[in-house]
Amino acid sequence: MIRFENVSVRYEDDTEPTLRGVDLTVPEGELVLLVGPSGVGKSTLLGAVSGLVPHFTGGTLTGRVTVDGRDTRTHPPRELADLVGTVGQDPSAHFVTDTVEDELAYGMESLGLAPAVMRRRVEETLDLLGLAELRDRPIATLSGGQRQRVAIGSVLTPHPKVLVLDEPTSALDPSAAEDVLAVLQRLVHDLGTTVLLAEHRLERVVQYADQVLLLPEGAMGSPAEIMAVSPVHPPVVALGRLAGWEPLPLTVRDARRRAGELKGRLEGRDPAGRLPHPAPSRTGAAPRAPLSGLRPGPRASNAGGAGFPARTRLNLNLFTRRRAEPDTPTPLLHVEALAVRRGRVEALRHIDLQVHAGETVALMGRNGAGKSTLLSTLVGMLAPTSGTVRVAGRAPHATAPGELIRQVGLVPQEPRDLLYADTVAAECAAADADAGAAPGTCRALVSELLPGVADGTHPRDLSEGQRLTLALAVVLTGRPPLLLLDEPTRGLDYAAKARLVSHLRSLAADGHAIVLATHDVELAAELAHRVVIVADGEVVADGPTAEVVVSSPAFSPQVAKILAPQHWLTVEQVEEAL
Incomplete structure (x- = not known):
């Protein structure tokens, strides 16, 4: 379905290519997960599939990318819209209408689908993603996670053959993320949709992948093969490496089945911190x-330890x-x-x-x-x-x-709300001046939190995670x-x-x-x-x-689920105890 033939991408001001010599094939009907550190080119690779790279982003693409036989060099994004659905790291940047229902219908309107088909698909997507209660809401009033679900729904309704998703669960709560990933898995298994997905929260998604592509190496294989060598991996894999489990578990269920001996070694120990x-x-x-006790909330009765809030709900x-x-x-x-x-x-x-x-x-x-x-x-x-x-x-x-x-300082969900200068250096200089800090204070923070970013880089050329880190450094400068x-x-x-x-x-x-x-x-x-x-x-x-x-x-970390009922929260705690 998707073929990369010796593909390299270099942007105008970069000394090194963002992607170099990528050569791979993604079969039809598979979910391929892209993993790797921030800034290694995951978003660029996804953009090359949709045609946004280089038609929209600029830069030079060498080699050849084909999607269902269409060469992305000669087919701009509008000629791939019926084939490829894309959700970027900032879904709000792609909205073109004002309300949820209109946004879900917009892509189908652009493709000229019949009104009856559009109505049916909108209803299906509202139900799939739990958006029915939001159908008439203005998009501007939604939370970040709700907007992300709307953005995903807007590319599902046209039923593309290929879905390209960049950090699709980053703003979703754990339950909503599971729902979205279950929908993607259903599309792959039942409809043969091909999904390329970049995600940093591997604990959520690695078990759903058919194959994993590790960048910048360009190695592609089964999740177990790649996780065994990947420098980025979820806590369940880190715990498996620590315990010496072979093969490495990818799910909490697999790890729990093998955790008996480890739990025995930890029995009687108190997790540090x-x-x-x-x-x-x-x-x-x-x-x-320190905590000395727990009591019911202010709307509950304390008489005899009984009594709960009058409004019945799951908050006992x-x-x-x-x-x-x-x-x-x-x-x-x-x-x-x-x-x-x-x-x-x-x-x-x-x-x-x-x-x-x-x-x-x-x-x-x-x-x-x-x-x-x-x-x-x-x-x-x-x-x-x-x-x-x-x-x-x-x-x-x-x-x-x-x-x-x-x-008080706030780093919002959308880092662009705090960034207005043309370069990282100018942004840091402005932060130092606003905070009354010594020159170079903000830049030192950026170097600590975000190594390798040049002074002349424009904030919009950073990845979403890098922009967020820059905004964080700007706020932290004022301490x-x-x-x-x-x-x-x-x-x-x-x-x-x-x-x-x-x-x-x-x-x-x-x-x-x-x-x-x-x-x-x-x-x-x-x-x-x-x-x-x-x-x-x-x-x-x-x-x-x-x-x-x-x-x-819903809110329990992987280590806690694996080692329950013991109260271990992180691999670091387990490592210190052992």
Whole structure:
């Protein structure tokens, strides 16, 4: 179906080709997963299949790419639209209509399909991707994950023979990601659709792949073969390597069947840091007191330990942290009875949250639960409908931006919202000036988090993960006491994520408070002291990471699932114990 014949791609200002000598064949009806570090050319290879490279991106393509017999050099993207459906790293950049239903129909309208066919396919796609309740919603009002599902649906409705997907689950909660991957698997198995998919969260997708292509080497083989040699691999593979399992497991189920001996070796040991507490602050604030107990949430009765919220729902585990002693220090962030309404939608209601200096808190929950709305309220972009928000004693929405930026910084889901200069060097110089930092401060951060990026690189020429890291460095330059991160690992490979985790741990040790909204359960397991789960605008769980995520099938990391009921969260913990 897809043939690469000695394909190389070089962009105008690059000294080395982004792709070099790629020679491979992708058979019809297979799901091929592209893996490799950020910036090795995965997006370029996908763009060469759809014709976007070089017709839209520029650069020079040598060699030959054919899709179902059509040469992409002589067939621009519009002549491949009936054959290839593409979803890029930034799905919002591809939307051309205002509402969900119109967007799902647009591609079919462009191809001239009959209205009856269009109606049927729109309904099928709404059901497949769980979008029926959003059909009339303006796209501008959707969360990042909801937009990603709409973008995927818009390329499914024309029924292309080839699907090209770049980080399709990066903004999806675990359950939504499973739904999307199940749909892709059904298309491959039942309809013979060929799928090329680039994804950094291999723990979600590697078990679905028929073949894996490792870049920049260009080696393609079975998932087991490639994972045995790949420098990027999911936790289940890392645990298998540590335990010496042969062949390496690719799924939690396979690993659990072989984990008996390993669990025996770990029996009686306490995972190092499994209930992590903030390090003593170097800024003078005392660390938060350790957990002494759990209690029902504010809407529950405590009489005799019985009683639950009056509104019946699946949150019997509703609880909040209780202070261990009455002299717990004043929190850096204090939210009480917060409610936020966005148009007709009650996005948040009765949110209570406290975060102390040196504490890292992960906000988790399904797409559209209210996580991004909460972060926007904490940074003053939205005003509370009722309740109070205080950051270092200030109400964010009533504080001048120049003063607020010294107290709280937000890295949004869309990094382009923070990037406006023409080069990385100019972006860093502006960040230093805005923060009053010494010249070179931001550039040093970029070099630490994103090695190998040249000063003259335009931010739009970076990958999505690289742009996100640049935006993170811009915000970190000001070293705000409260740091807010919205999906900070979107587009990051495992090595880049490890560098980010190391830096954020250092900030927490220096007394900075960090609140991150994430669907990356592995990140929460590595970094967060606490996990707060939000559902339908309410907090339904708030407690130590190990206790919250281990009890949740949706938000539990791979190691916890494999070694349950023991409370191990990461391969690093297991390695230290052994």
